[in-house]
Amino acid sequence: MRITMVGTGYVGLVTGTCLSNTGNDVTCLDVDPAKIEKLNRGESPIYEPGLDELLERNKAAGRLAFTLDKAAAYGPAEVIFICVGTPSDEQGRADLKYVLAAARDIGDAIESAEGPTGLGASDKAKIVIVKSTVPVGTNAKVRAEIASRTSKPFHMASNPEFLKEGAAINDFNKPDRVVLGVDSEDAGSRLRDLYAPFVRQGNPIFTMDIPSAEMVKYASNAMLATKISFINEIAGLCELYGADVDEVRRGMCADARIGNKFLYPGLGYGGSCFPKDVLACISMGDEVNRPTDLLAAVHKVNQDQRIRFLEKVDAHFGSGSGPADLSGMRIGVWGIAFKPGTDDIREAPSITLMKALLERGAEVVAHDPVAFETCRGVMGDSITYAGGMLDVVEGADALLVCTDWDEYKHPDFGAIRAKMRAPVVFDGRNLYRPASMREAGFVYHSVGREAVTG
Numbered sequence: 336m337r338i339t340m341v342g343t344g345y346v347g348l349v350t351g352t353c354l355s356n357t358g359n360d361v362t363c364l365d366v367d368p369a370k371i372e373k374l375n376r377g378e379s380p381i382y383e384p385g386l387d388e389l390l391e392r393n394k395a396a397g398r399l400a401f402t403l404d405k406a407a408a409y410g411p412a413e414v415i416f417i418c419v420g421t422p423s424d425e426q427g428r429a430d431l432k433y434v435l436a437a438a439r440d441i442g443d444a445i446e447s448a449e450g451p452t453g454l455g456a457s458d459k460a461k462i463v464i465v466k467s468t469v470p471v472g473t474n475a476k477v478r479a480e481i482a483s484r485t486s487k488p489f490h491m492a493s494n495p496e497f498l499k500e501g502a503a504i505n506d507f508n509k510p511d512r513v514v515l516g517v518d519s520e521d522a523g524s525r526l527r528d529l530y531a532p533f534v535r536q537g538n539p540i541f542t543m544d545i546p547s548a549e550m551v552k553y554a555s556n557a558m559l560a561t562k563i564s565f566i567n568e569i570a571g572l573c574e575l576y577g578a579d580v581d582e583v584r585r586g587m588c589a590d591a592r593i594g595n596k597f598l599y600p601g602l603g604y605g606g607s608c609f610p611k612d613v614l615a616c617i618s619m620g621d622e623v624n625r626p627t628d629l630l631a632a633v634h635k636v637n638q639d640q641r642i643r644f645l646e647k648v649d650a651h652f653g654s655g656s657g658p659a660d661l662s663g664m665r666i667g668v669w670g671i672a673f674k675p676g677t678d679d680i681r682e683a684p685s686i687t688l689m690k691a692l693l694e695r696g697a698e699v700v701a702h703d704p705v706a707f708e709t710c711r712g713v714m715g716d717s718i719t720y721a722g723g724m725l726d727v728v729e730g731a732d733a734l735l736v737c738t739d740w741d742e743y744k745h746p747d748f749g750a751i752r753a754k755m756r757a758p759v760v761f762d763g764r765n766l767y768r769p770a771s772m773r774e775a776g777f778v779y780h781s782v783g784r785e786a787v788t789g
């Protein structure tokens with residue numbers, strides 16, 4: 336099948352690469368010349384495990400191409416996936432400007448391409464798929480935008496994406512489910528064919544109406560975000576009542592109705608999806624005068640979680656009220672990315688925390704296995720970037736653990752203690768056991784568990 340991906344970000348690039356890997360002829364279009372140049376040199380603009388090898392193999396096989404040329408990308412495509420960003424606008428709504436700009440380009444391309452459907456002699460209609468995460472009703476807007484530019488027939492479909500960064504290739508190749516919102520049986524059967532190689536193990540393809548498919552995506556992310564805020568709220572109670580949230584989680588999660596996924600407390604959810612999608616869902620409610628009280632609380636708990644963690648730092652170093660004065664102190668940070676396995680720092684808790692530490696006068700030294708470049712784009716030279724994780728603790732007055740990368744899980748605390756000016760650890764990911772930290776001679780603060788104060 337001839338496919339065009341619009342947008343070569345995390346979703347467009349992974350989807351395009353995986354679809355080319357099953358033998359399709361894929362063109363990835365972007366408006367960012369730097370990204371396309373990089374991809375044409377054989378380099379990936381993002382860090383995603385397993386992506387480089389797949390890109391190289393499919394590019395070499397002639398099934399995967401990258402371009403800035405809209406006419407060349409849209410003209411011959413039978414299927415067009417819109418995978419552009421849908422960031423929050425100032426009111427927290429999903430900003431559809433990139434999606435609608437792509438729709439206008441697609442309308443113009445269908446109109447100017449030859450043949451009754453823009454596919455030469457074929458009378459098969461192109462399928463335009465919105466893969467970006469969008470509010471219900473967006474497909475209808477995209478359809479209207481395209482139809483305002485061409486009278487040739489085309490299909491619309493919604494195909495939300497559920498991949499997680501850091502595990503994106505595996506998630507795309509072995510999805511728990513594929514959701515297809517379609518406007519016709521023709522579009523449905525062509526898209527089921529396209530996805531057939533990815534559901535050979537019996538994982539379902541759900542074909543449904545377009546508004547329901549659009550809603551599945553927001554409902555899924557809202558549910559996952561709710562689980563995280565729920566456990567963070569319970570963690571807060573555990574701290575104040577002397578319970579251990581890790582024990583509580585284990586005890587709860589043995590109930591099959593609750594399950595054991597996405598109930599890890601920490602610094603609150605970050606990334607490019609949960610924060611903006613929860614806000615977009617809240618806005619959908621506001622627009623129809625149906626407040627989404629639960630999701631408003633989910634968002635608030637998430638924002639408060641970072642502040643509460645910072646309060647532990649303030650309480651340790653300060654006089655007990657308000658922000659502590661950290662002038663002259665050196666604070667080490669392990670982990671910048673919003674989660675392990677990615678260089679993405681969008682809405683990363685580490686960034687909020689590092690900015691707050693700088694405001695309090697501290698010198699910040701940070702380490703991350705891959706997220707240096709992306710971090711430099713936001714923090715510039717306001718922090719020091721350490722080459723190795725142990726460089727971070729050299730002369731440090733405290734260490735903050737912000738991302739649960741594997742390499743931070745079993746460090747040599749004896750060696751770390753010897754390097755630090757004071758043995759103090761604030762663990763935002765509950766990577767270590769309080770009892771072990773006490774034995775190792777540390778002051779240790781984590782989330783929802785006993786503090787070791789020496």
Ligand SMILES: NC(=O)c1ccc[n+]([C@@H]2O[C@H](COP(=O)([O-])OP(=O)(O)OC[C@H]3O[C@@H](n4cnc5c(N)ncnc54)[C@H](O)[C@@H]3O)[C@@H](O)[C@H]2O)c1
Binds near residue numbers: 420437467499607608
């Ligand atoms: N990142 C994820 O893990 C993930 C997972 C599932 C769904 N989503 C959703 O998928 C969408 C894309 O997310 P992302 O993280 O891949 O975004 P991204 O910001 O990484 O990439 C978007 C790309 O689209 C390009 N673009 C913008 N306008 C364009 C146009 N008119 N024509 C061609 N290219 C254009 C941008 O230059 C950019 O490279 C969002 O709606 C997001 O919510 C993201």
Ligand SMILES: O=c1ccn([C@@H]2O[C@H](COP(=O)(O)OP(=O)(O)O[C@H]3O[C@H](CO)[C@@H](O)[C@H](O)[C@H]3O)[C@@H](O)[C@H]2O)c(=O)[nH]1
Binds near residue numbers: 603604605606
């Ligand atoms: O028990 C948990 C699980 C996750 N997180 C945090 O939640 C955030 C999001 O993590 P994750 O869901 O693994 O990463 P994303 O790549 O943002 O993926 C989410 O967002 C994507 C974009 O919509 C969806 O496609 C995925 O299904 C959905 O998991 C990160 O900050 C994690 O640290 C927790 O705090 N506790």
